[in-house]
Amino acid sequence: MESLTKELRCRKSALKPIQITKRNNITNHNGTDDGIASDEEEPLSPAARLFHEPNFNIYIIAILAFKNPIDVRVVYEKLPQTLLKHPRFSSLQVVDDKNGGIMKWVPTNVNLDNHIIIPNIPQTLETPDKFLEEYLYNLSKTSIDSSQPMWDLHLLNLKTSDETEAMGILRVHHSLGDGTSLMSLLLACTRQTSNPDAVPTVPTNKASKAGWFSSYSYRGGGPWWQRCFMTFCMVWWLVWNTLVDVGHFMATALFLEDTETPIKAPVGVELNPKRFAYRTVSLDDMKLIKNAMNVTINDVAIGVTQAGLSQYLNRRYGEGQKDEGATEKKNNLPKKKIRLRSTLLINIRPSSGIQALADMMEKNTEAKWGNWIGFVILPLTVGIRDDPLDYVRDAKATTERKKHSLEALYSFSVASMVLKLFHIKAANTPLTHTTLGFSNLVGPQEEIGFYGHVIDFIAPSCYGHPHGLMINFQSCVNKMTIVLSVDENTIPDPQRLLDDFEASLKLMKEAVYAKALAQGRGGHA
Known part of the structure; x- marks a missing residue:
């Protein structure tokens, strides 16, 4: 398995010079890290910059277990039509020395050969599960070179004890987005197996869509003064809990271990x-x-x-x-x-x-x-x-x-x-x-396929965390x-x-x- 680390390092050294282009087919959007449709260079948000600190350099890993073998040709064909249309997955993170070292998103051309990794798997494996474990362990020793968009997809036609036929490992630097957004993006690249034109459905929290005030407003019966009093009590409860939690948070940040x-x-x-x-x-x-x-x-x-x-x-x-x-x-x-x-x-x-x-x-x-x-x-x-x-x-x-x-x-x-x-x-x-x-x-409620590969389960995690x-x-x-x-x-x-x-x-x-x-x-x- 040491060959994995060497192979990934060789890939880094073989990278071509950074090629920067403007994307003209993407709608403009003003703001910092708020929208995902832009052809202008945008600065990274403070949170995105945080994930580049040496002690907080976090990568998200999503393990996709497939019920059928991976057709690499289909993956090459479908990625440009889906994932690569997301600006964060086709942009570099470049340090602008002229403006105080601010990091910016800069659109670039993507060479899929640098992002799709197909490791050599021995034809006879006594313990495929151990091979997968060691592969992931060695992967966590490596990073993605900043001369390319910071993500890659590892495709392993490896049958494990879970009775799955193949594994896909999507690795994304945390600066590209938070876990909820990245999971939503991954699911947006899939379709229901029973209806190939439909995206997956996930359970939603209806209360969260009702707005801040309604979430803490009393909606029971009774006269108006009783409803106002109960709403006041709920808002006061919110304020009190927040003050207590803020104090606890500050104590933890300073000394409380x-x-x-x-x-x-x-x-x-x-x-x-x-x-x-x-x-x-x-x-x-x-x-x-x-x-x-x-x-x-x-x-x-x-x-x-x-x-x-x-x-x-x-x-x-x-x-x-x-x-x-x-x-x-x-x-x-x-x-x-x-x-x-x-x-x-x-x-x-x-x-x-x-x-x-x-x-x-x-x-x-x-x-x-x-x-x-x-x-x-x-x-x-x-x-x-x-x-x-x-x-x-x-x-x-x-x-x-x-x-x-x-x-x-x-x-x-x-x-x-x-x-x-x-x-x-x-x-x-x-x-x-x-x-x-x-x-x-929260994941999909129905069986889904990733470019025609039926997903058995999804196992997300990360490395680089403290x-x-x-x-x-x-x-x-x-x-x-x-x-x-x-x-x-x-x-x-x-x-x-x-x-x-x-x-x-x-x-x-x-x-x-x-x-x-x-x-x-x-x-x-």
Whole structure:
């Protein structure tokens, strides 16, 4: 696998000189990193520049598992008609020395041979899964040369234990966009297998479209004065939560660090290569828990994360001891409460939507784009619970409170100000003082194909982040894929952690069935 790193480095040295051109077929749009239709040079947004810092040089990776072998010829044919019509994927990031070293987006010609990578795969492989793992690990040791648009697509006709026939690995530098926007763009390049002319549909949050005031306005019955009073209370709750979260955010940025645990990586971990591991579980099982407890899928995902991390830490703290089974009263976790928090990168601007991005690629229309990212610090419960559903209840209480806070908007504003006025490295200190990163992205509701290649599941992740652990949940039809990006010195056994996640979900499902059975017996009595 060392040949992969050498091959990618050779590709860099063989790159042709930068060729810059103007695109005349793209609509003009004024602003900085707001629109994706422009033929003018635009400066990178502060957030995009942040992702070029040595200690925050992050790449997003999306693993696409296909049910049929990849036809490379079709990929070469379709990419110019879709992805390359997005200006960020056909632009260079050039430093303008004449204007104080500002980085700008400059349109350029794209040579697909520099972006589509087809590795040599031995005809006989005893462990294809290991080959894929090592390939991803070695990929995380490399970067994309800035003399070309900062993305590439790796095509592997490799059959794995997931019973998939091929794998595609789309690697994109985080400066090109946030995770939500990039996932929407990827899905806009796909079509439903049952209707080749239709883009995928994803579940939407109707409340988010109602506007800020209506989201915090009381819409119940009663006289006008009662409605006004309830609205005032909800707005006050929003203000109070925001003030508390802002104070917590500032304390974290300045001095408040998480408890030192076996999964908290040391400073400098962002420079280490990452191991990637994933596990696909049933989305229907998560929906069962969601409906039984009247929560969201995100609450279930966070609940599973809290339960799995608690079991994993209990085992790590108890290494060398006899495993007699952990209970709420008897376990290996420290008696002192563990402060363990996750950093969520939130897209504070609503996504343009899949259809808008598809229209942009087909009709050269405008669509909003860019890294508009705010930080949210999410405290996670660490502890053994006799009732596994308690993890989901804790998650619901935490997320409900975070929904009624403007922490993400505040952190975006502060980070932008710090990037402009002070040393750019200070903007990511909230991440370095927390333990892990977390995200939960919504995928398609129906089976889709990427240029005719049917997708079995999607597994997004990243490397270059200042955490020893990144957890991503990604849905796709009736599957949920849990993806880990880990520093192997911090978490040497990511598959064991995935086992804990899967076992926790199973226990929650069994607890829901047991509760329903008990209620049924009570009703008959």
